[in-house]
Each structure stands twice: as structure tokens, then as C-alpha cells.
Amino acid sequence: MAYIQRHRFKLIPWPWTTMAWVRVPEGLEYTLYQVGDVVPRGQSVRCLPDEYARWYHAFETFQGELRSAESDVRYQHGIRYVSRPFADRTVIRRHWGDLMPNRRERSRASFERCAARMRAADAAYAPIRLVIEERLAEAHATETRTQAPGE
Secondary structure, eight states, X not given: OEEEEEEEEEOOOTTGGGOTTOOOOSOOEEEEEEEEXXXXXXXXXXXXXXXXXXXXXXXXXXHHHHHHHHHHHHHHTTEEEEEETTEEEEEEEOXXXXXXXXXXXXXXXXXXXXXXXXXXXXXXXXXXXXXXXXXXXXXXXXXXXXXXXXX
């Protein structure tokens, strides 16, 4: 038995809304399922131990690749995270990138690489997502059949 919780991954809008020359591509929103023994607000489904391990590994890999692609595109746009005393981290935006020529083309190319990485990771995760969604649908159908008609 495993508990599954649905997550949505989407690029964080900041700082892209502050950079007028940046165009974030559409369709970079992904669904992934966190698998665990106890997940808050999770739905329970039946699975074998090897399925559980595969689902857990696929979630970790997919989420890691999405975050890595997002981190790379931020870094290429001059956004840096630094640690400071009494703060977890602080964001610094380097403005030298704004002054360089061809910033729109470089930004577009950077987002194309990011989107390609994210779509490749999504394609690798798709079979796992389909199996999990089927199990969730089966669990939901079983749950609705077991409830009394008057409830």
C-alpha cells in the first residue's frame, strides 16, 4: 500500500515578469505524483514493493530534472542565490546581462534548452504517470462502490 499525492510543477513567475525582454514558453507545466508511506492529503493505492520503488525513483528523478532545468535557465539569465547570515538564501540579479547584445536571442535559446530538457524528462516519466493515474482511478472507483447509496 502506498500513498500518492499529486503535484504540479510550473516555472516560478519571478523574475521573468520583471524582465520585459524575456518570453517564457507556454506549456511548461507538469504533473507528477509523490509516493510515500504517509503523504499528507494523499490517496492510498495498492502496489507491489518493486512498483513502489520504481514510482519513488521516477518521482525523484523527474522532479530533480525539472528543478535542475529551471535552475540552469535562471543562472543563464544572471540570477544567483547566495547564503547570508540569519537568512537561508538571498537572490541577487546581476544586471550585466541586461547590457549585453542579443539578450533576447540568448534568452530564447536558453528557454528552448530548458523546455527540451523538461519535455524529455516528462516523456521518460509518462509511463509511470499513466500507471499511477490508472491505479488512482481504480482506487476511486472502488471507494465509490463501497460507500452506501444514502451517504
